Amino acid sequence: MSFSFLIRRLAYGLxxxxxxxxxxxxxxxxxxGDPAVVIAGEMGGATEEMLQxxxxxxxxxxxxxxxxxIYISNVAQGDLGQSYFFNQPVASLIGQRLGPTILLVLxxxxxxxxxxxxxxxxxxxxxxxxxxxxxxxxSTLGYAVPVFWTGIMLIILFASTFPIFPxxxxxxxxxxxxxxxxxxxxxxxxxVLPAFTLAIIYLAQxxxxxxxSMMEVLGSDYIRTxxxxxxxxxxxxxxxxxxxxxxxxxxxxxxQFGNLISGSLLVETVYNWPGMxxxxxxxxxxxxxxxxMGGAVLCLCHxxxxxxxxxxxLSAGRSAAAGPGMSGIRTTGPRRRGAAAAGQxxxxxxxxxxGGAFTPGIFQARKRAG
Amino acid sequence: xxxxxxxxYVAESPAREAWRMYRRNLPAVAGxxxxxxxxxxxxxxxxxxxxxxxxxxxxxxxMPGVEPGFPLGTDYLGxxxxxxxxxxxxxxxxxxxxxAAITMVIGVALGALAGYYGGWVDTLLMxxxxxxxxxxxxxxxxxxxxxxxxxIWTIAAAIGVVSWPQTARLTRAEFLKIKELEYxxxxxxxxxxxxxxxxxxxxxxxxxPLIVSATLTIGVAILFEAGLSFLGLGDPNQMSxxxxxxANREYILDAWWPVTFPGxxxxxxxxxxxxxxxxxxxxxxxxxxxx
Numbered sequence: 271m272s273f274s275f276l277i278r279r280l281a282y283g284l285x286x287x288x289x290x291x292x293x294x295x296x297x298x299x300x301x302x303g304d305p306a307v308v309i310a311g312e313m314g315g316a317t318e319e320m321l322q323x324x325x326x327x328x329x330x331x332x333x334x335x336x337x338x339x340i341y342i343s344n345v346a347q348g349d350l351g352q353s354y355f356f357n358q359p360v361a362s363l364i365g366q367r368l369g370p371t372i373l374l375v376l377x378x379x380x381x382x383x384x385x386x387x388x389x390x391x392x393x394x395x396x397x398x399x400x401x402x403x404x405x406x407x408x409s410t411l412g413y414a415v416p417v418f419w420t421g422i423m424l425i426i427l428f429a430s431t432f433p434i435f436p437x438x439x440x441x442x443x444x445x446x447x448x449x450x451x452x453x454x455x456x457x458x459x460x461x462v463l464p465a466f467t468l469a470i471i472y473l474a475q476x477x478x479x480x481x482x483s484m485m486e487v488l489g490s491d492y493i494r495t496x497x498x499x500x501x502x503x504x505x506x507x508x509x510x511x512x513x514x515x516x517x518x519x520x521x522x523x524x525x526q527f528g529n530l531i532s533g534s535l536l537v538e539t540v541y542n543w544p545g546m547x548x549x550x551x552x553x554x555x556x557x558x559x560x561x562x563m564g565g566a567v568l569c570l571c572h573x574x575x576x577x578x579x580x581x582x583x584l585s586a587g588r589s590a591a592a593g594p595g596m597s598g599i600r601t602t603g604p605r606r607r608g609a610a611a612a613g614q615x616x617x618x619x620x621x622x623x624x625g626g627a628f629t630p631g632i633f634q635a636r637k638r639a640g
Numbered sequence: 641x642x643x644x645x646x647x648x649y650v651a652e653s654p655a656r657e658a659w660r661m662y663r664r665n666l667p668a669v670a671g672x673x674x675x676x677x678x679x680x681x682x683x684x685x686x687x688x689x690x691x692x693x694x695x696x697x698x699x700x701x702x703m704p705g706v707e708p709g710f711p712l713g714t715d716y717l718g719x720x721x722x723x724x725x726x727x728x729x730x731x732x733x734x735x736x737x738x739x740a741a742i743t744m745v746i747g748v749a750l751g752a753l754a755g756y757y758g759g760w761v762d763t764l765l766m767x768x769x770x771x772x773x774x775x776x777x778x779x780x781x782x783x784x785x786x787x788x789x790x791x792i793w794t795i796a797a798a799i800g801v802v803s804w805p806q807t808a809r810l811t812r813a814e815f816l817k818i819k820e821l822e823y824x825x826x827x828x829x830x831x832x833x834x835x836x837x838x839x840x841x842x843x844x845x846x847x848x849p850l851i852v853s854a855t856l857t858i859g860v861a862i863l864f865e866a867g868l869s870f871l872g873l874g875d876p877n878q879m880s881x882x883x884x885x886x887a888n889r890e891y892i893l894d895a896w897w898p899v900t901f902p903g904x905x906x907x908x909x910x911x912x913x914x915x916x917x918x919x920x921x922x923x924x925x926x927x928x929x930x931x
Binding site: 286289290294410411413414415416417418419422423425426429430529531532535536539540550551554555557562565566 | 770771774775776777778779780782783786859863866867870871872873882885889892893896899900903906907908910911913914915918
């Protein structure tokens with residue numbers, strides 16, 4: 271990745287963010303309903319004079335374009351405005367909630383990649399074996415279960431039948447004054463169920479993807495060479511094959527991150543996890559516009575900066591870093607077919623979910639919501 | 641119709657061949673049967689099992705199987721769960737279908753234009769696509785639904801508006817691939833106009849993956865609808881499976897059945913749809929079946 275490539279990406283990311291800020295702003299301002307009335311409603315009703323002063327305080331009495339300009343210049347300075355409902359700066363509100371969400375999403379992502387890839391690699395050894403069948407069935411099931419329902423079922427199971435994991439919140443109140451490592455363990459204890467719930471769907475997808483990708487690679491000449499020189503089974507699978515099968519997995523991992531954030535919204539609601547998802551949900555219900563817009567701008571910082579536009583380039587860079595020798599072998603490797611392949615998009619293989627023909631399993635429109 | 645033997649092989653139309661492959665695929669047929677059963681129950685269930693799902697008809701939290709009049713029990717208000725299940729499928733299925741249709745129309749149109757014309761059209765449309773792709777889908781759908789008061793059609797439109805980018809990318813990829821093929825050059829050589837080449841020459845040949853994608857989009861849209869209703873953003877005047885789960889969420893430790901059955905219904909529907917999608921994929925693309 272050259273320097274000018276990075277600059278171009280960054281500039282593009284900025285334009286994208288600006289676009290989303292404007293879209294958000296217009297959508298919300300053009301919507302029916304007066305925010306001043308909503309704010310007044312939270313305070314328990316108001317006279318027309320109070321409504322006027324609220325409008326003046328939040329700048330709602332200015333023309334729409336002026337409001338837009340003020341908002342954009344504030345965002346550029348890192349000021350996301352004042353929350354109507356929580357009555358504190360949106361930036362600090364998001365600051366409080368960001369940590370729990372990142373923790374949840376990262377742990378779920380790690381869990382699903384590690385377990386999923388492991389399952390997929392083992393299953394690929396025997397394409398017609400019982401584990402392969404299990405991976406196929408499990409990935410179809412995992413795709414079809416609404417994530418919030420899985421969460422509720424796990425709560426029912428672990429709240430009464432096996433009360434070994436806490437089913438609500440992020441920390442126990444009674445441990446508030448305990449030593450830091452006790453509180454840390456407590457958070458991990460609380461994290462088990464939400465992270466597992468969120469991981470299940472993606473775990474299934476990684477298992478299916480890595481199984482397909484591994485089966486492709488295991489048939490190639492360099493694997494036969496590795497076996498011929500006497501490499502052990504574990505070394506062949508994880509050192510020789512997995513490194514070459516990792517490209518589609520890494521690409522999807524980058525893509526999944528956005529979907530994980532959507533999924534975490536539901537999981538956070540089910541488990542009362544104090545993260546961004548709950549904040550977004552609460553603020554949408556209360557028409558707390560500054561908070562909604564702040565959340566949207568933030569979500570873009572993760573995605574808009576350049577991850578989406580030309581993922582293949584980025585993940586090519588990423589996977590080149592993942593293992594020496596890998597990119598060289600990859601280019602001369604066998605042409606991939608099927609689910610792992612998707613590489614039909616001319617110069618930009620693996621560019622998109624559904625970037626090629628016939629890839630229902632993994633790459634296609636499987637943006638998860640529930 | 642008898643199967644052609646190898647000695648008297650006749651060429652089959654692709655659609656017929658796909659149907660033959662599909663019929664042999666047991667999970668795919670099972671998926672179709674399950675989906676038909678669910679649709680039939682949703683359409684005709686209320687003829688055999690009358691009752692308004694919003695009516696309070698019995699004591700709250702009656703266990704399933706105890707009271708013969710209410711085979712699946714009652715919820716926290718004493719409403720009949722079976723009646724809710726039978727009527728609650730209609731909005732979910734309608735939204736699923738409508739949202740998938742919207743997704744396909746927007747996605748195929750933009751993807752076809754981008755893939756066929758290339759150049760600045762492609763650049764512009766793909767930037768727009770990326771713009772919609774980076775928006776967090778569920779959040780964006782929630783905002784749209786809240787802004788335009790929830791009803792079946794606003795929810796379907798919101799889901800359609802957030803899900804088309806992937807279809808557009810798939811269509812574009814197909815068009816990029818097919819437009820280089822010889823029969824497209826041939827069509828152009830005999831003087832076909834761009835419009836005709838796009839809709840009559842390339843699109844039919846890109847149909848197979850798009851049909852598969854449309855099927856899977858229905859499943860995704862159903863999950864979306866369920867998620868939105870679960871969060872309380874569905875149409876409050878219409879019983880739906882997601883709404884049933886959301887409404888009974890507070891009481892799950894007292895009663896497991898009011899949330900379990902609607903969840904199973906959603907799961908079975910999406911499961912059936914994805915079995916059909918996988919079956920169609922295999923049927924259209926028999927070479928992949930060895931995997």
